[in-house]
Amino acid sequence: MKKTKMKLHPAVIAILLTALIATACSQAASNSGGASSNAESGTAANGAARNADSESGEKKEPIELLLFKWGGITLTQTEVEHYFNGPVQKKFPHITVKLIDVPEGSDIEPLLTQGIVPDIIFGGSYQAIDEAGLAEPLAPYKEKFGYDDGRLKRTVADATELRSGSNQLPFSINLPVIYYNKDIFDRFGVAYPEDVKTWDEILGIAKQLTRTDGGVNYIGIDLAPARLGSGLSLDVIDPKTNRAAITSPEWVKVYETLKQLYEIPGFIGPDNHYRWTEKDDIFYTDQNLAMYSHNLAQLVGPLEELRKQGVTLNWDFAPHPNFKEALGSSIEINVHSMTLSKAGKHKDEAYQVMNYMLSEEVQRIVTRNGRVSVLDIPELEQEYGADIEVLKGKTLGNIFKAEPRTPHTPNILEGKITKYLTEAAGEIALHGLDVNSALRKAKERIDKDLETLEKTKS
Structure with missing residues (x-):
């Protein structure tokens, strides 16, 4: 599909430059010993805040990823705790996800100018996100951390390709x-x-x-x-x-x-x-x-x-x-999708969280709590809504x-x-x-x- 290349919004350019400078300074401090950072890391508060990665055991600095909900889509704080923070903090204990609710009909730009920058954008038209200069291409991250679209329902994979050139990751189907x-x-x-x-x-x-x-x-x-x-x-x-x-x-x-x-x-x-x-x-x-x-x-x-x-x-x-x-x-x-933000400060971690949302473990939680999985696993549909009391006794097969x-x-x-x-x-x-x-x-x-x-x- 032919895509029109959009220029980065000036606000996004400024944010990206700031992020790059901050990253360079951080790396320089790390390479030179980072005396003040090392001193602070010895405090009890920072010591308590550090976590060990669930797989490698390596201690990592805590990271907060900002998840922008955009485009009139539904995602509650309760759902963020169920779908994101609960599973993510088991697999990536140093990562927490914070929801930023962008009201329906509102633009992201005012938040950007305030320095509130998304790491992940949930919902929103990919074309609009791309035009705003916020869509990060996913190919390098898929190659680095892996991705298997063969797990997806064919209609989901086709829609994702059509809507974003596969530069979004699907989260759930809104039937x-x-x-x-x-x-x-x-x-x-x-x-x-x-x-x-x-x-x-x-x-x-x-x-x-x-x-x-x-x-x-x-x-x-x-x-x-x-x-x-x-x-x-x-x-x-x-x-x-x-x-x-x-x-x-x-x-x-x-x-x-x-x-x-x-x-x-x-x-x-x-x-x-x-x-x-x-x-x-x-x-x-x-x-x-x-x-x-x-x-x-x-x-x-x-x-x-x-x-x-x-x-x-x-x-x-x-x-x-x-x-x-x-x-x-x-x-x-209607696929509720996630976009990796070009302006984000933690792109590697954000992509890994997005990709983890497509694990069978997380998609089962998503399914049991009232959203339809994007995975091609028919038995997941049998578990739809199992953890929601209001769906007890409803004719779920009609969905x-x-x-x-x-x-x-x-x-x-x-x-x-x-x-x-x-x-x-x-x-x-x-x-x-x-x-x-x-x-x-x-x-x-x-x-x-x-x-x-x-x-x-x-």
Whole structure:
């Protein structure tokens, strides 16, 4: 895949130069005896802080690796302790991992200018990370410390190659499912969606459940255009022309499906409210959404936290549906990945930690705590969620009935223009615009923005 070389951001260049100077000074001090460092190392505090490597027995200075969570991805402090610090401190006792949560929609640059520099970036678009000058090529580290992508599920390896040229390491797969509220189904005497396979069937169920009852507006399901398009691996930007690709017959099918949803009596709520899943927590806060097409990582953790607080919800999993021509698949594979930071001060150690996350030992912990392993070890799926109480009694097999799809061609500008997909849906839902007109209008807006962005970059 042809990659555009991006210039390092000035802030990153300054940080890298500072890191190189600091490293050189440290090495010079070490070579000359490092008197003050040796004196300090004799103190009780530093003596207690030193650890022995679990394999070699060699004493090493303590290292703290900063793990940036970026791009609206879910990773809690509890998960960092489970997945990273617990296993890592057994294998590399001198290393600890500290989570830095970069809020969704925020840029990394302000942190860099404050001198807060990542060693590992969890999540985020590889193209955006590379453009910021923060993506360290992994080939030298794979050669030095080893790496075996033959352990990975083929779809994971393919997606990693497509998205980053294999310059990221995968961590887990964020599979899509249908969460459904059993109490709403029971309230209206509708059968659970246990064997549903197509969006047409889902819409049929949604019609039965979308109604006002007891002063509550119940919604059968809400769907987003990008998610439906992902079920067919549709490009938003044509990789050949670098213009909008959203007027294809497949995109028309996506919006015709949305049109059917919007035409269900009662779906459009008071004040023309039609986007019911703008926030992740609607399923367990408002509890008026009967079915929710979402990913495991976004809801399983919060539902477990609620359970610990004594808040329960009567729910289960249904298999993720798709269009008739794509049965057996769900949506494009969503791999939560790790990027080695070019600005990091401990690249060797950070890579070793990243690689260790792909060991069977760690991936088993990941699996048992509610994330799906990237390893091609079928029996791990049998252990999915075993250590999470909220998943006890759930139909976990439904999670794995639909295979994730190969991603569409990535484009770094896509995130800047997908708002027009939502606007097109709004034109249909609220203004009665026909599908073809809405898509042509959106295409014109996207193409205009793409032209402007191209001129700005040149």
